[in-house]
Amino acid sequence: xxxxxxxxxxxxxxxxxxxxxxxxxxxxxxxxxxxxxxxxxxxxxxxxxxxxxxxxxxxxxxxxxxxxxxxxxxxxxxxxxxxxxxxxxxxxxxxxxxxxxxxxxxxxxxxxxxxxxxxxxxxxxxxxxxxxxxxxxxxxxxxxxxxxxxxxxxxxxxxxxx
Numbered sequence: 396x397x398x399x400x401x402x403x404x405x406x407x408x409x410x411x412x413x414x415x416x417x418x419x420x421x422x423x424x425x426x427x428x429x430x431x432x433x434x435x436x437x438x439x440x441x442x443x444x445x446x447x448x449x450x451x452x453x454x455x456x457x458x459x460x461x462x463x464x465x466x467x468x469x470x471x472x473x474x475x476x477x478x479x480x481x482x483x484x485x486x487x488x489x490x491x492x493x494x495x496x497x498x499x500x501x502x503x504x505x506x507x508x509x510x511x512x513x514x515x516x517x518x519x520x521x522x523x524x525x526x527x528x529x530x531x532x533x534x535x536x537x538x539x540x541x542x543x544x545x546x547x548x549x550x551x552x553x554x555x556x557x
Contacts, residue, residue, distance in 0.1 A: 405443070441460070
């Protein structure tokens with residue numbers, strides 16, 4: 396199973412927000428440059444995350460984004476659902492697409508168990524835990540020279556995920 400680029404980039408953006416000092420704002424343009432993500436694509440990601448209520452946006456000079464909730468209150472299941480749309484491993488498990496083979500499917504129980512385990516895992520993971528793991532995992536914060544310069548200028552923390 397593969398998750399979309401939108402989800403991967405969305406997690407990188409959220410980790411950047413989680414690493415910001417309380418009360419500070421992060422500008423999309425800065426994140427786009429340092430993470431090498433198109434600013435237009437990053438704006439789409441922000442629009443997908445807005446209904447989740449985890450982002451605070453401040454417009455105008457000196458504006459930017461911050462987390463609207465503590466990182467410990469943001470679980471990955473919610474984030475993945477908003478960025479992916481659906482995360483079931485097979486289509487027949489989505490509520491709006493019933494399977495015509497449901498009664499005689501020999502693999503349905505397996506797919507249901509996989510779906511349940513994946514959702515439980517994502518639900519149990521918070522942005523705070525991911526952020527702390529990135530700080531302590533060797534190689535998780537390998538930044539490019541360009542990003543390191545941006546970090547030195549902005550005073551922010553850089554986390555890179557693949």
